[in-house]
Amino acid sequence: MKKVGIIGTGAIAGIHAASIRAIKNAELVAVCSSSPDRAKEAEAKFGVKAYSDIQAFLTHPDLDIICICTASGRHLEPALAAAKAGKHLIIEKPIEVTLARADQLIEACQVHGVKLSVIFQNRFSSDYQKLKSAVDAGLFGKLLMGNAYVNWFRNEEYYSKSDWKGTIEVDGGGALINQGIHTIDLLLDLMGEVSSLFGQVKTVYHQIEGEDLGVAIVNFKNGATGNITSSTALYPGLPERIEIFGSKGSAILEGGKITHWEIKGSETKLEESRVFSSSGAADPMAISGILHQLQWAEFIDSLENEGEYSVDGTTARRSLELIRGLYLSSKRQSIVNFPFEE
């Protein structure tokens, strides 16, 4: 049985609490919020001991894992404190908002010998896993093009009611780093490493510091190319979409579900998917908690059996690297070759 504490008790924390409670070998035992008032509210909401002081929280008896649900650019400090205290970590995406901060976090986990998993729950949809297995088995042949489109919409309140969303310091930007990153993570998992990209970001609709529209042309190390678009300005918000084209066939994953699948010489058959994510295209909380639960179950199992798990710090860094490269390309108005210095 692994005992878990959650730090950051806003919107996503409830999905983690429900996931932990649904797993038989995990138990939520404490939460930590940023002020005594919020800690009091959190104690009532989550029904476990709540702290407002992180050092006191970390001394709660027998804590094994800390789940970090603070705002994106506020992941590092609590993560460093938890790693130093010898706690394993599950951190919400993105790992952090700059590569320097992500590297500090990854290094601290290595130094203190703790495991780090970053939430990219869409990896656990059964249709995504079917697509990934087929790509890895070479069923689509040599990969020629991989595209990721996250043409979403958020209303004005989404940003105006938050003290950090859309800010450069704490969100790291806007639509790409907060929303598009899930689909970019999947694209990289399918297509492999990036060799260069040319990108452009704009703020076309919302009153925010970060971008609400970003596009890029990407070259992958395997020779394939691809397009990325990510937005929170495109009403009404369409299901996110990944397109994979290879020399022997193509597939489309839309809203977590395979909607097109065709391989030369084999019968096209779309089976009903077993577990897929409802899309957050128009509503940030329309995400299905089952995928978080599957990632939790995998991580707990890996701790108990010293096994592998899907998204460690280095893996999670790749989507951040692509997005930081895209921001840099837009700023310089030129192609960015990977790896690059920020």
Ligand SMILES: NC(=O)c1ccc[n+]([C@@H]2O[C@H](COP(=O)([O-])OP(=O)(O)OC[C@H]3O[C@@H](n4cnc5c(N)ncnc54)[C@H](O)[C@@H]3O)[C@@H](O)[C@H]2O)c1
């Ligand atoms: N996986 C997903 O689909 C998904 C969905 C939504 C949010 N997220 C991620 O979850 C994280 C939180 O997002 P949210 O929507 O829950 O935000 P939120 O604003 O609702 O909650 C963040 C909470 O963190 C608290 N906080 C900030 N700094 C703190 C600190 N140092 N100590 C303790 N508490 C602190 C804030 O007071 C707030 O309660 C973000 O990184 C976001 O990208 C992921």
